[in-house]
Amino acid sequence: MKKTVIAAGLLMLAMGAAQAQHLTGAGATFPYPIYSxxxxxxxxxxxxxxINYQPIGSGGGITQVAKGTVDFGASDMPMKDEQLASSPVKLVHIPTVLGAVVPIFNVTGVxxxxxxPDVLAEIYMNKITTWNDPRIAKDNPxxxxxxxxxxxxxxxxxxGTTFIWTDYLSKVSKDWNDGPGKGTSINWPVGIGGKGNENVASLVRQNPGxxxxxxxxxxxxxxxNFGQVKNASGKWLKASIDGxxxxxxxxxxxxxxxxxITNAPGDNSYPISSFTYLxxxxxxxxxAxxxxxxxxxxxIIKSGESEASNLSYAPLPQSLQDQVLKTIYSLQ
Structure with a gap:
């Protein structure tokens, strides 16, 4: 009898293991807090x-899902036509939430x-090199x-965060557009690099200036601290869900x-905003x-969207949620 009970228990464990589903994903760090x-x-x-999700950056997520080494990828940058065409796996973009990229700073006493926009571009092009530069001072009397x-x-x-940042700079600065340009990885004119949003935040926190x-x-x-940015209508805005x-x-x-949607029109539009995608x-x-x-x-669409604002993301508009659900139902 004892052996029978043990055998039954082992069989149930085996059945449970067989029925367990393990999903793997990789990609963007931008939405990692809400995805987690x-x-x-x-x-x-x-x-x-x-569900095992590795926040390795949008570039890595695109590469891995295209190769079929993960069940899903994540990116803040929409894949280009040539990327989609060359992918061995046919991929569909599913927008999940919207977020803002902000310029963070560590300036003594400020x-x-x-x-x-011109100041941000010129800082990242190494044309503005000190915090008391007249162009910064002019905007901050x-x-x-x-x-x-x-x-x-x-x-x-x-x-993908870099793509959003450089996509914005390319729209507001001809010099940036003609120079470094936009992408998930670019040749930076100046600066030190950190892997992931968390490491960039850490480097800024640790380095005065x-x-x-x-x-x-x-x-x-x-x-x-993060700065106000001038939008396409000339309004100074701090990043917010409403923006x-x-x-x-x-x-x-x-x-x-x-x-x-970077540099979008409208008085209330925060200019460095973006969708992020699975x-x-x-x-x-x-x-299975x-x-x-x-x-x-x-x-995520039916229940998760309501939690987005608690982590400072903007939920998808209801009309878009309805459209995205139709896309999800069409997947095989």
Whole structure:
């Protein structure tokens, strides 16, 4: 009898292991705080489902999902036509939330700064090198700016956050557009590199005189000052959920969701805003994993969106949520 009970127990464990689903994903650090929360909550609500997501940067996420080494990728940069065409796996973009990239700074005695588009471009092109430069002082009357050298910090890995930042700079600065340009990885004219949003935040925090760029939640969580940016209407804005939502409201969303909303028009539009995406195979070789993945995506849109603002992301507009659900249901 004892042997029978043990055998039955072992059989149940084996069946449970066989039924367990393990999803793997990799990519963007920009949405990692909200993805980490979502994946944990989904796993808790669905016993037997494990989701392992590695925040290695958008470039790595695109590479891995295209090769089929992960079940899904993540990127803040929409894939280019040539990337989609050359991918061995046909991929679909699923927008999840919207977020803001902010210029963070560590300037002695300064808590708030206005950082215009021309100033940001020239700092990152090594044309403005000290914090008391007249061009910075002009936008910040009454602020006691020190004669400290600016320490420029950028991403060292292939990064969607870098794409958003450089996409913005390319729109507001001809010199930047004609020079370094935009991309997940570029040849930086100056600066030190950090891997991931977290490391960029850490480098800025540790280096007096530093400036960097991170997704809003990383500035808030690390209690790092971030500047006001002048938008396309000439208004100075600090990043906020409302500012990101306003930027998204101006966008004409194509059927495949690949769109840039940096430097969007409108008085209330925060200018360095972006969608972020999960990259999903249109047809999966693993039917069981695909079923769980598609169910998870539906859960994110139906239940997860309501949690986005708690982590300083903007949820997708309701009309877009409805359209994204139709796309998810069409996946095989």
């Amino acid at each position: 929360k979502w994946f944990s909550e989904y796993s808790q609500a669905h016993p037997g489902v494990e 808590q708030d700064l206005k950082l215009g 009454g602020v006691n700016l020190p004669n400290d050298r600016i320490v420029v910090v950028h991403r060292s890995d292939g990064s 530093a400036i960097g760029y991170v997704e809003l939640i990383y500035a808030l969580q690390n209690k790092i 990101v939502t306003a930027a998204a409201a101006t966008a004409k969303i194509p059927a495949d969701y690949r769109v840039s 990259l999903i195979p249109a047809k999966s070789a693993n039917a 994993n695909a079923k769980v993945l598609h169910d998870m995506l539906s859960w």
